[in-house]
Amino acid sequence: MRPTAYDPDVPILPEDAQILSIDRIRSPYDARSPHYIEQGLSLDRMEVYLSATGV
Known part of the structure; x- marks a missing residue:
């Protein structure tokens, strides 16, 4: 594990x-009480979802 880089061009997940x-x-x-919209998505x-929002 490593902290998230400040540079947005540095990937969060390894290749x-x-x-x-x-x-x-x-x-x-809220880590103590997360409110899930959906769980277990592929x-x-x-x-x-990302494509629909232009990401």
Whole structure:
């Protein structure tokens, strides 16, 4: 583990990382009581969301 870099061009995940599932959490994030919008999304499904928002 390493801290997140300040430079947005530095990837957060290593190149060989495998994303098993993604959880969407409502903001503002509260670690003591996270509010999930959706849990267990596939990378393909998340890419649809990101594409729809122009990311």
